[in-house]
Amino acid sequence: MNTRDLAYFEALTKLKNFSQVANQFGVTQPTITMALKRLEAHFGIQLIDRDQSHAQVTVTPAGTTLAAHVQVITAELTAAEAELARARSGKIRFGLPPIIGNYYFPTLAPALMQAGLIDQLQTVEAGSQNLLSDLRTGHLDGALLGSTGPLNAPALVVQPLRRVPFTIVVANDHPLAAHSSLRFADLKDEPFVTLAEGFVHTKAFAWFTRTAGIQPSVVYRTQDVALLKHMVQAKVGVALLAEMAVLPADHLKAIPLTDLGQPTFDIALVTSKTLRQTPAIDQLLTLLKKEGTL
Template sequence: MNIKELRYYHDLVIQKNFSKVATHFGVAQPTITMAIQRLERELGAPLFIRSQSHHDLTVTASGLQFDQHVQTILRELEVAHQELSRAKQERIRFGLPPIIGNYFFPAYTPALLAAGLLQRLEVEDHGSRELTKMLAHGIIDMALLGSLAPLQQDSFSTQVITRAPIQIIVAPDHPLATRTTGVSFQDLKKEPFITLANEYVHAQAFHQVSRAAGVRPKVVFKTHDVHVLKTLVAKNSGISFLTTLALEPQDHLVALPLLDLGAPEFIISVATRANRLLSPYGQELWGLLADEHD
């Protein structure tokens, strides 16, 4: 069994036609036929049910099960190629979600610059959900990720760096602004909300809190831009739900703690693939971000 045979096999599962697979790989049809026969002999199980003409195929249950393993092998091989290529270039593909990139990561840049690491970063800025997928598929090497609970994924190595509450934010002249000891979500059922778009962790937190409180909040506007959200709240266009990490004095906003049991917090972790062998530069970056928080 070799990689080329596995590629033939996976394509045949998709195409279900020997001649199409042969054309796709630029080989003679008997090459594909013999490769599949070798796999079936080695595995001791039929992988396809062939029609009389051998043109149309049905994948057996064993064949479908084997294809799941083949896909994993081919995917891991592709990830290995990507990681080795980046290691040669001494570059680090680094995932950075918008809120973390704008309000948390800048504190690290002096140390990264002094260590010669800042210029080695190729930053991918997406929401944490998308970056998690990219990390799992080996598209990026490392990421800072936002979550509502510590990340628990067997395929990742992670370290929590910091936590910050997610609170209700209002304009200073809003009637709720004096309730600095906190509010319950039930108190807000008639308030117009301005929220972040679904790719933000905040959307998940907002859904959890409203469901737990039995409230169907009135969302008047959704945005991808944290700055726009804060500006609209400051102008009393509505209230919002935001981590205190993203608040700055110049925003002129009031943050109110949520009194509900299990009020969410915004957790920032650094993460990489568990089976990823970090380059020396990657190890140094991990150390700067994670080790001091152990």
């Protein structure tokens, strides 16, 4: 049995058409037919029922069972290829969401330089949800990820580091800046600027709007945290951000929210269970755990 036969079979269960599968892979239709015959001979059971008169393809119960396993096998092979490619490059590919990266990296950089790791580190910046997907597909060695509450990722190794609240962020001269705290319902008439899909803040925003029973106007969405903060400074709108996202240099006011049961911004160090243990990676993870719990 070879992996190409499995790839043909998986496509056949989805497209249910031999010609379309052949076109997808750039091969002839008999190639697909022979691959199916090899699989059925190997497993000793019919996987595809083909009505020759109507050219209809039906996946048998056994074929459905195999297809489910093939999806897992394909995902594991893709992850293995990505991890081995990184091993050849000698680089540690590490995910950092902008908010977490801006907070931790300035303090991490000197330690990374002293340890001789800075040249080996290749950082990838994206929202936590997107980075989590990259970890699952093997495209990252690890990441510092944010989540609303404890991160549940059974296929990965999750080391919780910190928990911080979400806040409402406004310009220093905004009328709301005089408040020491707010309920989210108080913001029903305020325009918001928000982070785009792929950021944990999107889930938190949905929780607050649903729980408060309001639907404030979102005037702009962006993946650029710095741009979002500039728009808040310009009073284009207010923003929901984790408390750690607001730095003194931003000249913004972060106002606590008093809503009961509200989600928190949890930070965790996340790695693959198959992560190769090298001195460089061990040293990096030790530094990240040390800085992350400050």
